Amino acid sequence: MTETATASAAEGITEITAGSKSEQAYQAIKARIVEGTYTPGYRLVLAAIAKDLGFSVVPVREAIRRLEAEGLVKFERNVGATVAGIDPTEYLYTMQTLSIVEGAATALSAPLVGEADIARARAVNAEMRECLKHFDPVRFTRLNQDFHSVLFEHCPNPHILDLVHRGWNRLASLRSSTFRFVPGRAHESVDEHEALLRLIETGADADTIEKAARLHRSATLDAYLSQTNAGSLSAQ
Amino acid sequence: MTETATASAAEGITEITAGSKSEQAYQAIKARIVEGTYTPGYRLVLAAIAKDLGFSVVPVREAIRRLEAEGLVKFERNVGATVAGIDPTEYLYTMQTLSIVEGAATALSAPLVGEADIARARAVNAEMRECLKHFDPVRFTRLNQDFHSVLFEHCPNPHILDLVHRGWNRLASLRSSTFRFVPGRAHESVDEHEALLRLIETGADADTIEKAARLHRSATLDAYLSQTNAGSLSAQ
DNA sequence: AGGTACGAAATCGTATACGAAACATATTGA
DNA sequence: TCAATATGTTTCGTATACGATTTCGTACCT
Numbered sequence: 001m002t003e004t005a006t007a008s009a010a011e012g013i014t015e016i017t018a019g020s021k022s023e024q025a026y027q028a029i030k031a032r033i034v035e036g037t038y039t040p041g042y043r044l045v046l047a048a049i050a051k052d053l054g055f056s057v058v059p060v061r062e063a064i065r066r067l068e069a070e071g072l073v074k075f076e077r078n079v080g081a082t083v084a085g086i087d088p089t090e091y092l093y094t095m096q097t098l099s100i101v102e103g104a105a106t107a108l109s110a111p112l113v114g115e116a117d118i119a120r121a122r123a124v125n126a127e128m129r130e131c132l133k134h135f136d137p138v139r140f141t142r143l144n145q146d147f148h149s150v151l152f153e154h155c156p157n158p159h160i161l162d163l164v165h166r167g168w169n170r171l172a173s174l175r176s177s178t179f180r181f182v183p184g185r186a187h188e189s190v191d192e193h194e195a196l197l198r199l200i201e202t203g204a205d206a207d208t209i210e211k212a213a214r215l216h217r218s219a220t221l222d223a224y225l226s227q228t229n230a231g232s233l234s235a236q
Numbered sequence: 237m238t239e240t241a242t243a244s245a246a247e248g249i250t251e252i253t254a255g256s257k258s259e260q261a262y263q264a265i266k267a268r269i270v271e272g273t274y275t276p277g278y279r280l281v282l283a284a285i286a287k288d289l290g291f292s293v294v295p296v297r298e299a300i301r302r303l304e305a306e307g308l309v310k311f312e313r314n315v316g317a318t319v320a321g322i323d324p325t326e327y328l329y330t331m332q333t334l335s336i337v338e339g340a341a342t343a344l345s346a347p348l349v350g351e352a353d354i355a356r357a358r359a360v361n362a363e364m365r366e367c368l369k370h371f372d373p374v375r376f377t378r379l380n381q382d383f384h385s386v387l388f389e390h391c392p393n394p395h396i397l398d399l400v401h402r403g404w405n406r407l408a409s410l411r412s413s414t415f416r417f418v419p420g421r422a423h424e425s426v427d428e429h430e431a432l433l434r435l436i437e438t439g440a441d442a443d444t445i446e447k448a449a450r451l452h453r454s455a456t457l458d459a460y461l462s463q464t465n466a467g468s469l470s471a472q
Numbered sequence: 473a474g475g476t477a478c479g480a481a482a483t484c485g486t487a488t489a490c491g492a493a494a495c496a497t498a499t500t501g502a
Numbered sequence: 503t504c505a506a507t508a509t510g511t512t513t514c515g516t517a518t519a520c521g522a523t524t525t526c527g528t529a530c531c532t
Binding site: 019020022023058061062065066068069070071077093096097101104157158160163 | 255298304306330332340394
Binding site for chain 3: 046
């Protein structure tokens, strides 16, 4: 009994936080994709990952399936899985989708955002402004996510919130370099953040907030597009 | 070469339509959920499905994982999978999400909708109007999907289109009964369809079309909610 | 020399087998 | 009689094994 209890207590911590191996694999692979260990195009060999994680291929396969359904990995029958690419077209699609769902999430979230949240967001934005001087794109992008998280995390509709998270995840691999490409955009971004905060603070109607949030993202996308000479969204 | 070609041609038909067993299982289970063979709450026992389909549990597991990621099935560790419920709350969330993504998809699709599409949609809507007399909720709902499909299928952003499809799939099990609950809504629905068509026809701006499409769906949701005395969306 | 065909290695796809967890049921003690 | 525990059955979770497919390198033929 004692040894069982001890064992389960020791393993318990791992078990509870980790869940099944399938889940562990899912978390692990996802984390590596998001943090950039597995860069886009990276080939996810089942056996290699299984060996690396210390368990067999079956849980790994299931994890890959889930990641596939989320669009983080591309899967080809009898060939294998690769980390989903972020070619300009994909980037465009993802950003556009995110502009829509994040806009909606922010609008739905707005009535539930309290003073404390606003203050936190404003603090983050201040850091971003500070960050502009000795510009660090990676740090800036991280703060950017923090900022927006505060605004949309209260969204009462879990489905929409989930879509927003998936969008951010898809962009994660590229994200750290977005502002590197369009450094000029960073300034405007900070200003738009403040404007967005004011809208929420003053209890602007949902439609106004949604449009503002959507445009804020579209503008980043457009800035990126004009850099890379790809087509405009409106043109579509 | 010849025999290879012949072989691949012969097997090709099976292969192309069927894909891997994992894929087959995915399609099969999904189909059964959508068509209502597996009703919400139905318990998806791996071994049973595997035996039924004629292969082992491994492909079935992977299929379930994908369906889980899509939200069609709910999965509980060491307990099993069940067809995702359609409790009022879930219905509300899904409809709201769909109103947003379908609205966006319709707006993005609008410029690409040709006269032929309009005509087809109008024909479907005429059938719906006809259908109102000897009211058949199931048929009506099917036509409703056909109608909207015409409007959003041209959406150039595959991600958004995918989200719309997922939304419709999630509602599929409940769908056939929505208009049974709120028959009065059917009349308005047909009228709104015509209004929507006119907007697209006359080249209304994207924002107007998006709002109209979104409201069209929200209205159905609100009608449903007022029947079932659940909370209103705006309240959230 | 260039291209094609063959073959080996790598990798995926699926089946089977066994261990673990959860649920239902029976049994025992108060 | 009721509650608590023990037992059995169902079902899931994972490992291992083997067959199938693709890919790449090499040798051979033109």
